[in-house]
Structures are given as C-alpha cells and as structure tokens.
Amino acid sequence: MTEVLIRGADHLVTMDDARRVLAGADILIRDGMIVDVGHGLTTTGEVVLATGCVVTPGLVNTHHHLYQTLTRAVPAAQDALLFGWLQTLYPIWSRFGPEHMFVSAQVGLSELALSGCTLTSDHLYLFPNGARLDDTIEAAREVGLRFQPTRGAMSIGVSDGGLPPDALVETEAAILEDCIRVIDAFHDGAASSMCRVGVAPCSPFSVSRELMRDAAILARDKGVMMHTHLAENDEDIAYSLSQFGCRPGEYAESLGWVGPDVWHAHCVKLDASEIALFAQTKTGVAHCPCSNCRLGSGIAPVRAMRDAGVPVGLGVDGSASNDAGNLVAEARQAMLLQRVAFGADAMSAMEALEIATRGGADVLGRPECGRIAIGARGDIAIWDVSGVTSAGSWDPAALLLAGPTTVRDLFVEGRQVVRDGHMLTFDLTKAVQRQNVLARALQ
Numbered sequence: 001m002t003e004v005l006i007r008g009a010d011h012l013v014t015m016d017d018a019r020r021v022l023a024g025a026d027i028l029i030r031d032g033m034i035v036d037v038g039h040g041l042t043t044t045g046e047v048v049l050a051t052g053c054v055v056t057p058g059l060v061n062t063h064h065h066l067y068q069t070l071t072r073a074v075p076a077a078q079d080a081l082l083f084g085w086l087q088t089l090y091p092i093w094s095r096f097g098p099e100h101m102f103v104s105a106q107v108g109l110s111e112l113a114l115s116g117c118t119l120t121s122d123h124l125y126l127f128p129n130g131a132r133l134d135d136t137i138e139a140a141r142e143v144g145l146r147f148q149p150t151r152g153a154m155s156i157g158v159s160d161g162g163l164p165p166d167a168l169v170e171t172e173a174a175i176l177e178d179c180i181r182v183i184d185a186f187h188d189g190a191a192s193s194m195c196r197v198g199v200a201p202c203s204p205f206s207v208s209r210e211l212m213r214d215a216a217i218l219a220r221d222k223g224v225m226m227h228t229h230l231a232e233n234d235e236d237i238a239y240s241l242s243q244f245g246c247r248p249g250e251y252a253e254s255l256g257w258v259g260p261d262v263w264h265a266h267c268v269k270l271d272a273s274e275i276a277l278f279a280q281t282k283t284g285v286a287h288c289p290c291s292n293c294r295l296g297s298g299i300a301p302v303r304a305m306r307d308a309g310v311p312v313g314l315g316v317d318g319s320a321s322n323d324a325g326n327l328v329a330e331a332r333q334a335m336l337l338q339r340v341a342f343g344a345d346a347m348s349a350m351e352a353l354e355i356a357t358r359g360g361a362d363v364l365g366r367p368e369c370g371r372i373a374i375g376a377r378g379d380i381a382i383w384d385v386s387g388v389t390s391a392g393s394w395d396p397a398a399l400l401l402a403g404p405t406t407v408r409d410l411f412v413e414g415r416q417v418v419r420d421g422h423m424l425t426f427d428l429t430k431a432v433q434r435q436n437v438l439a440r441a442l443q
C-alpha cells in the first residue's frame with residue numbers, strides 16, 4: 001500500500017459535484033485513488049505540505065498533436081490560414097520518423113505537465129518513415145502522464161482531390177488494421193488506466209466518407225472513443241457544403257459521429273441546430289482558443305454550448321498552431337475569448353477552470369479524473385501562490401486571474417511527476433537538446 005497526503009492547502013479547489021473550495025484542507029491518496037478529503041488527515045506514508053498553495057485537480061487536455069512541438073513558429077506558416085498553413089507544413093512533417101515522434105512527445109508532454117496537466121489526449125494522423133503511435137505511448141510512459149492517444153489517419157491525397165501530399169496518406173485497409181493493432185496492444189479500459197486508445201480520422205477533408213463510417217463501427221465494436229476535427233473555420237464549412245452538400249454536424253451525424261463516445265476538436269462554426277444536436281447526443285467538444293486565435297478561425301460559441309448542455313473540454317492543439325502548450329494559460333485564454341465576444345460576465349475564472357478539469361475529463365470519458373473527491377484518481381496539481389504573480393491577490397483560488405502559469409508539484413495516479421517546478425521522471429534537459437538538434441536538421 002502506498003499513501004500520499006497533500007496537507008494544508010490554502011485553497012483546495014475540488015471541482016467535486018458541489019464545486020466546493022475548502023480552506024486549509026488535505027487530500028489522502030492511497031494506491032493511486034483519492035480515499036479522503038478533509039481536515040486533520042494523517043498517514044504513515046509520504047506527506048507533501050501545500051501551505052501557500054492552491055491545489056486543484058490535474059488539468060485535462062482534450063486535443064493536441066504532440067509531434068508538432070518540432071515545428072513551432074515555422075516562418076512560412078506563421079501568418080497563414082488553416083489550409084495554407086497545412087500545405088506549408090505537410091512537406092516538413094513528411095520527413096519525420098520514429099525518433100521525431102518520440103522526442104517531440106517527451107517535450108510536449110513535459111510542457112503540459114509543468115502547466116498542470118495530468119491527463120492528455122493526442123491526435124497523431126501521419127506515420128511517415130516507420131513512425132507509429134507506439135512511439136508516443138512509449139514517451140508518455142516515460143514522462144508519467146495519463147495518456148489518451150488516438151490513432152489518426154489521412155487517406156485522400158492531392159491526386160484524389162484532398163489536401164495532404166500523397167506521401168502522407170495511407171490506404172484505408174491499412175489504417176483500420178493498424179487501429180485494431182494499437183487498440184489490442186495498448187488500450188486499457190480500467191478506471192486506473194494510464195492509456196486508452198481512440199480512433200481518429202484526421203478530418204472530413206482528408207479521409208473518405210467510407211473511412212469515417214468504418215472507423216466509427218470499429219471504435220464501437222472495440223468500445224473505444226472517437227475523435228476528429230470539425231467545423232474549424234469558414235473554409236471548413238464551405239468544403240463541407242460543396243463536397244458533401246450539408247453542414248459538418250449533419251455529415252457527422254449521418255456517419256455515426258455523434259454520441260458520448262465522440263469528441264470533436266474546434267467546432268468554432270457550429271450553428272444553433274448543431275449545438276442542439278451535440279447537446280442532445282452528449283457529443284463532446286475540444287475547445288482550442290489559442291489555436292483558433294492564432295489561425296484566425298473565430299470564436300467558438302462555448303457559452304451557448306455550455307448553456308445547452310454540450311460537454312466541453314479544453315485543448316492546446318498542436319504546437320504548430322498555438323505555438324505554446326501551456327494548459328493553464330489556455331484556460332485563461334478560453335475565459336478571455338468568451339468575454340471578448342459576449343461580455344465580462346460570459347465566463348468566470350472558476351468556470352474556465354472547470355472546463356479545464358472535470359469538463360475535459362468528462363469529454364474524454366474519464367469521469368474518475370478531473371475532480372478531487374473520494375473515489376477519484378489521484379491526479380493533483382499544486383500551485384504556489386506565494387510568488388510575484390499572485391502577490392496582492394484577494395482571491396488566490398481564482399487562479400486564472402492572478403496565478404502562476406506553472407505548477408510547483410504534480411501527481412498522476414498518486415505518483416509525483418513534477419517537484420519544485422522540475423520533471424522528476426526523466427531527463428527533460430536532454431530531451432530538449434535532442435529536440436533542437438532534430439528541429440535544426442529539418443530546416
């Protein structure tokens with residue numbers, strides 16, 4: 001039996017069903033699970049003092065392309081719209097291989113961990129030169145984050161009227177076969193699971209209608225979740241109307257891509273009927289505010305989605321379109337962006353934090369994560385609010401208004417991953433150096 005007691009947090013933001021914020025409270029984690037939350041708890045195991053700190057559930061990232069940490073701030077892609085941006089980057093990505101996937105995942109996962117993230121999905125949809133989903137899963141094991149990799153895919157290359165170069169697309173038979181391989185090899189459906197695999201054709205404009213449909217059938221047969229990009233910007237809507245004769249929501253529904261086992265990235269351009277469809281079917285949304293700003297895609301109607309009952313989580317999106325991967329900063333951006341569009345009362349700091357924690361966990365089908373409650377997993381972020389960023393704050397629990405952007409400590413499944421602002425699990429400095437060597441070689 002292994003116990004960790006996190007003791008005496010100034011503010012414990014539980015995100016439990018009552019959304020309690022407790023002063024001076026403790027959390028007891030036993031064998032990876034939270035077994036008690038309250039005052040004056042004791043243990044014979046490890047004690048971590050959290051005085052001077054705000055303690056929250058670990059944040060949850062619902063959309064990323066970890067491999068893109070190798071292509072941040074690429075000059076020709078800095079100011080392009082989505083489709084032009086993709087066409088600039090595809091040739092660079094086609095030179096990646098297994099080591100690029102592994103190292104970029106190490107770096108991207110560490111960046112997330114240092115910003116409070118304990119559970120992240122990833123959407124890997126290109127597999128050049130022998131790269132495999134396995135490369136990112138190996139990196140996640142080393143870094144120590146709870147991982148939800150999705151086996152992405154592109155099957156319609158330029159010669160078939162698609163966007164990606166032919167060298168980056170695969171046959172649909174090979175895609176489905178590899179989905180089955182990685183699910184059978186790595187998917188763990190247990191509550192304590194550190195790895196759940198999903199199925200994720202890249203987008204309606206890079207795979208066929210048949211693959212969308214077959215992927216959904218496969219995912220449901222295997223009991224895994226499904227993910228793709230949807231309704232990201234005006235070009236995306238125009239493509240759907242001209243190629244499929246309908247809006248993205250209708251296209252998704254016709255192919256089985258709605259339901260509580262589905263989440264779509266972006267959804268910036270969902271209209272009222274699509275929001276109602278998502279609410280009714282409990283289809284999830286990964287809201288990616290920085291990426292939407294960076295690519296000029298627009299402001300996702302998150303206020304309307306939440307009011308209608310659509311499950312919404314937060315995503316940093318790939319580092320080619322953010323270019324940062326700081327999840328708590330992303331939560332602040334989500335709050336600010338709704339306010340720009342809908343007024344200062346459109347989203348509170350606490351609601352944005354809720355989207356970033358239990359909201360994301362629910363979108364990923366992990367209701368045992370993203371909250372601090374008895375029976376939930378021991379995924380905890382500890383934020384030191386005694387420093388300069390919070391000095392003078394009247395309400396340190398409102399972390400997104402005046403809080404640090406990196407954690408002091410981070411626990412995943414009761415295991416410490418970050419201590420005093422540094423990765424404990426592996427040599428991040430070495431990984432960053434290797435990442436820079438790889439990035440330079442691609443230029």
Ligand SMILES: [Zn+2]
Pocket residue numbers: 063064065123229265317318
């Ligand atoms: Zn994306």
